Amino acid sequence: MPDPILTVTDLNVRFATPEGEVRAVTDVSFSVHAGETLGVVGESGSGKTQIFLAVMGLLASNGRAAGSARFRGQELLGLRRTELNRVRGGDMAMVFQDPMTSLNPYLRVSRQMTEVLVVHKGMSEADARKRAVAMLERVHIPDARRRFDLYPHEFSGGMRQRVMIAMALLCQPDLLIADEPTTALDVTVQAQILDLLAEIRRDLGTAVVLITHDFGVIAGLADRVMVMYGGRIAEEGPVLDMFDRPCHPYTRGLLASMPRGDAAAGGELAAIKGQPPNLQRLPPGCPFAPRCPLVIERCRLAMPPLDPLGANRRAACYRAGP
Amino acid sequence: MTEAVAAAGIAEPIEGRSLWADARRRLVANRAAMASLVILAVIALFCILAPLVAQHPFDRVYWDRISLAPELARGHWFGTDVNGRDLFARTLHGGRISLMVGLVATCVSLVIGVTYGAVAGFVGGRADAIMMRAVDVLYSLPFMFFVILLMVYFGRNILLIFVALGAVEWLTMARIVRGQTLSIKRREFIEAARASGVTNATIIRRHIVPNTLGPVAVYITLTIPHVMLVESFISFLGLGVQEPMTSWGVLISEGARQLETEPWNLLFPGAFLAVTLFCFNFVGDGLRDALDPKDR
Amino acid sequence: MLTYAIKRLFGAIPTLLILVTIAFFLIRLAPGGPFDDEREIPAEIKANLERVYHLDEPLIQQFGRYVLALAQGDFGPSFKYKDYTVTELIWGGFPVSLRIGGIAILLAIAIGAGLGTLAALRQNSRLDYTVMGFAMTGIAIPNFVMAPLLTLVLGVHLKLLPAGGWGGGAVRNMILPIVALALPHIAYISRLMRGSMVEVLRSNYIRTARAKGLPERLTILRHALRAALLPVVSYLGPATAGIITGSVVIEQIFGIPGIGRYFVQGALNRDYTLVLGVVVFYGVLIVLFNLLVDLLYGLLDPKVRYD
Numbered sequence: 052m053p054d055p056i057l058t059v060t061d062l063n064v065r066f067a068t069p070e071g072e073v074r075a076v077t078d079v080s081f082s083v084h085a086g087e088t089l090g091v092v093g094e095s096g097s098g099k100t101q102i103f104l105a106v107m108g109l110l111a112s113n114g115r116a117a118g119s120a121r122f123r124g125q126e127l128l129g130l131r132r133t134e135l136n137r138v139r140g141g142d143m144a145m146v147f148q149d150p151m152t153s154l155n156p157y158l159r160v161s162r163q164m165t166e167v168l169v170v171h172k173g174m175s176e177a178d179a180r181k182r183a184v185a186m187l188e189r190v191h192i193p194d195a196r197r198r199f200d201l202y203p204h205e206f207s208g209g210m211r212q213r214v215m216i217a218m219a220l221l222c223q224p225d226l227l228i229a230d231e232p233t234t235a236l237d238v239t240v241q242a243q244i245l246d247l248l249a250e251i252r253r254d255l256g257t258a259v260v261l262i263t264h265d266f267g268v269i270a271g272l273a274d275r276v277m278v279m280y281g282g283r284i285a286e287e288g289p290v291l292d293m294f295d296r297p298c299h300p301y302t303r304g305l306l307a308s309m310p311r312g313d314a315a316a317g318g319e320l321a322a323i324k325g326q327p328p329n330l331q332r333l334p335p336g337c338p339f340a341p342r343c344p345l346v347i348e349r350c351r352l353a354m355p356p357l358d359p360l361g362a363n364r365r366a367a368c369y370r371a372g373p
Numbered sequence: 374m375t376e377a378v379a380a381a382g383i384a385e386p387i388e389g390r391s392l393w394a395d396a397r398r399r400l401v402a403n404r405a406a407m408a409s410l411v412i413l414a415v416i417a418l419f420c421i422l423a424p425l426v427a428q429h430p431f432d433r434v435y436w437d438r439i440s441l442a443p444e445l446a447r448g449h450w451f452g453t454d455v456n457g458r459d460l461f462a463r464t465l466h467g468g469r470i471s472l473m474v475g476l477v478a479t480c481v482s483l484v485i486g487v488t489y490g491a492v493a494g495f496v497g498g499r500a501d502a503i504m505m506r507a508v509d510v511l512y513s514l515p516f517m518f519f520v521i522l523l524m525v526y527f528g529r530n531i532l533l534i535f536v537a538l539g540a541v542e543w544l545t546m547a548r549i550v551r552g553q554t555l556s557i558k559r560r561e562f563i564e565a566a567r568a569s570g571v572t573n574a575t576i577i578r579r580h581i582v583p584n585t586l587g588p589v590a591v592y593i594t595l596t597i598p599h600v601m602l603v604e605s606f607i608s609f610l611g612l613g614v615q616e617p618m619t620s621w622g623v624l625i626s627e628g629a630r631q632l633e634t635e636p637w638n639l640l641f642p643g644a645f646l647a648v649t650l651f652c653f654n655f656v657g658d659g660l661r662d663a664l665d666p667k668d669r
Numbered sequence: 670m671l672t673y674a675i676k677r678l679f680g681a682i683p684t685l686l687i688l689v690t691i692a693f694f695l696i697r698l699a700p701g702g703p704f705d706d707e708r709e710i711p712a713e714i715k716a717n718l719e720r721v722y723h724l725d726e727p728l729i730q731q732f733g734r735y736v737l738a739l740a741q742g743d744f745g746p747s748f749k750y751k752d753y754t755v756t757e758l759i760w761g762g763f764p765v766s767l768r769i770g771g772i773a774i775l776l777a778i779a780i781g782a783g784l785g786t787l788a789a790l791r792q793n794s795r796l797d798y799t800v801m802g803f804a805m806t807g808i809a810i811p812n813f814v815m816a817p818l819l820t821l822v823l824g825v826h827l828k829l830l831p832a833g834g835w836g837g838g839a840v841r842n843m844i845l846p847i848v849a850l851a852l853p854h855i856a857y858i859s860r861l862m863r864g865s866m867v868e869v870l871r872s873n874y875i876r877t878a879r880a881k882g883l884p885e886r887l888t889i890l891r892h893a894l895r896a897a898l899l900p901v902v903s904y905l906g907p908a909t910a911g912i913i914t915g916s917v918v919i920e921q922i923f924g925i926p927g928i929g930r931y932f933v934q935g936a937l938n939r940d941y942t943l944v945l946g947v948v949v950f951y952g953v954l955i956v957l958f959n960l961l962v963d964l965l966y967g968l969l970d971p972k973v974r975y976d
Contacts (some may be wrong), residue, residue, distance in 0.1 A: 140880060144880070516949065643818070654809060
């Protein structure tokens with residue numbers, strides 16, 4: 052396997068709120084390798100998005116990140132804003148969940164795209180326009196030249212997400228972080244966007260982090276999956292392996308609650324009982340313990356470490372096993 | 374696909390606190406707003422108890438004490454004016470009028486605005502369109518000028534001041550209440566009330582009006598200082614409250630004339646007015662943050 | 670956009686008509702007349718005067734006459750300033766009010782928007798609290814208190830500026846009125862601007878701009894400022910019209926020969942045509958500025974469509 056381009060070590064993200072500290076991310080370590088696609092799965096509030104907002108330096112103003120996040124050897128946490136601006140949008144880009152609000156409604160798409168090239172590559176406006184139009188065509192926006200100077204509200208939802216993706220790819224980043232890129236879109240459009248991401252990864256060799264709450268989205272696209280629960284990594288491993296032999300009870304619950312085309316899953320969908328943990332009052336032990344069908348006394352007392360389970364797999368569970 | 378998970382993800386443990394209790398807790402935690410409330414209460418109390426607090430009647434002329442600087446010996450804490458009247462007593466009496474104008478005129482605007490807005494929003498359709506169009510037209514009239522005209526031509530009657538200012542201020546109130554009413558109208562409890570044969574007037578009174586209270590309360594606390602400002606402005610022009618009654622605006626106007634030699638005549642009433650307006654604005658801001666905390 | 674503007678101007682005619690009607694009858698309902706206090710005038714001359722000014726006609730006929738004249742842009746003669754028409758008086762006072770008010774509002778926008786943005790960028794810092802404290806003070810202290818205070822400190826004690834008088838419009842004489850006029854608006858705009866800027870900075874598209882690695886200056890100026898200015902623009906319509914017709918009080922305090930002064934004097938003197946003229950002029954200005962603001966709004970927000 053090639054060297055990792057992003058290495059996150061012992062990342063903790065905390066938010067100071069009037070009601071007390073919220074621990075959004077706790078002791079998270081992982082890496083992303085060049086050209087691979089990492090799926091990050093979890094419910095809302097599991098910390099999956101906050102990890103990457105912290106890496107990009109985009110945490111809300113009451114949020115603090117501690118630990119380390121190295122991008123191609125360079126430490127990102129605590130980096131000055133001007134230094135950080137050299138990385139983000141250039142070699143590392145991010146696409147957000149809601150394309151309706153993530154594009155600036157007051158500026159033409161052309162201006163929003165060309166400014167990236169002008170800032171990062173020092174291109175002239177004219178060169179930047181050519182490059183940007185080409186990129187719009189690359190993401191299959193029909194009649195791109197004509198639509199280039201329109202405002203975001205003149206595009207459909209799916210088209211807007213394509214614009215977002217094109218904008219992120221302008222500087223040929225090594226890493227593209229896509230945060231729930233299809234959640235806000237119609238089902239048919241979702242598939243098209245996922246196809247586009249697969250195509251980009253295949254043709255450009257860009258490493259992709261795909262953040263989602265939907266295991267189904269991961270299945271066709273990711274090489275590796277990381278399952279998040281309560282701000283921690285519950286389980287990590289190659290995608291097919293994980294589908295066949297989920298080790299963590301939470302992963303099993305997720306997969307069991309998901310309808311599958313093959314017969315293996317059997318008839319009924321099983322919901323996970325209980326509610327996700329309150330991040331202000333995390334228990335000393337495993338955050339999943341209150342909902343876990345396999346819970347034992349030890350789980351409530353101490354957090355199980357994220358231990359390797361054979362080749363390429365890790366799980367944070369005392370009862371982990373195929 | 375993962376509906377079960379998603380559904381579980383939405384459900385947060387909800388604690389049984391009402392909106393109002395929650396708002397009160399946030400308001401009490403807002404130190405600036407609470408301090409303002411206390412100061413307002415003190416000022417109001419002093420004004421109400423003016424004859425007891427001040428050592429001199431507000432309209433008695435001391436011929437031997439004209440334009441006295443503030444002194445403690447004879448109890449002229451704020452000094453005296455050009456007519457030899459005790460400024461402390463006059464400031465408190467002026468405060469009575471100013472505060473009363475603020476409260477009464479705001480009540481007038483409240484009654485007109487809430488009724489108009491609730492009816493327009495509740496009836497809806499063409500009636501609503503016509504009523505709100507009328508408000509739009511009235512909005513673009515220079516009302517300040519009308520108030521001045523009213524004052525000039527119909528005597529400087531204090532009742533008229535109440536009515537004139539109230540009649541000017543109700544427009545925004547009507548818009549706020551209408552907007553609230555439109556959104557409340559579609560809720561289930563209104564349907565339920567209607568289905569069980571409650572009359573429209575009762576629905577408006579029992580269900581619509583109480584539910585518009587939040588934004589209206591905020592607007593009231595911001596209207597009171599505005600009305601007081603307009604009153605003092607009119608009085609400043611010599612068109613408002615008349616002798617022997619006085620208000621902060623009148624006192625400021627008189628004080629501004631002897632500014633160079635007797636600045637206390639401007640400073641004391643000016644400070645009282647400014648502090649009062651300041652406090653009302655802080656309370657209004659605090660109330661808004663408490664009722665709608667998204668902005669913090 | 671041109672057709673929209675024309676449509677709007679025609680649409681304003683009923684509003685102005687209502688304005689003229691209310692103002693006309695309000696004034697005429699009042700007891701007293703323009704020639705009442707001139708006691709030495711014999712009855713027949715007074716009757717003669719009233720005939721010249723058509724005051725002897727039925728009220729409704731006078732109203733019709735006034736509206737017809739108004740439609741041709743004729744505000745009529747002033748009853749008190751006998752050698753002048755109302756139009757001449759308004760055009761005499763307006764440039765003064767416009768100069769002072771225009772500078773005041775421009776100052777208010779620049780300083781208010783700047784302070785508000787700074788406060789929003791350093792939310793909950795000492796700078797933020799200072800600016801907002803200043804803004805609250807500016808709103809709470811009425812300008813007729815502020816103006817004499819400024820005069821006292823800067824004019825009387827420090828002797829930096831003339832304490833009063835118009836001085837024929839010298840720059841030194843304009844500073845105090847402009848500052849007094851601008852302060853409350855600076856305060857109001859900075860509060861508006863802070864609120865809207867805080868909201869915009871929290872929006873998703875600002876997060877996108879930051880994710881793109883744009884320099885902070887570009888993020889604020891190009892991406893945030895436009896949206897944050899929208900509430901300020903809405904506030905500007907009525908504020909500008911009001912400020913330019915001359916704060917009645919400020920003109921009175923500093924003895925400035927603007928329109929505001931004419932209004933109060935005209936009302937006291939029962940100078941019917943002058944008062945009506947000022948009210949109508951003000952109404953037209955409000956209509957114009959509201960239109961300008963809507964057009965400006967359209968320039969800032971591409972989602973606004975004129976139809």
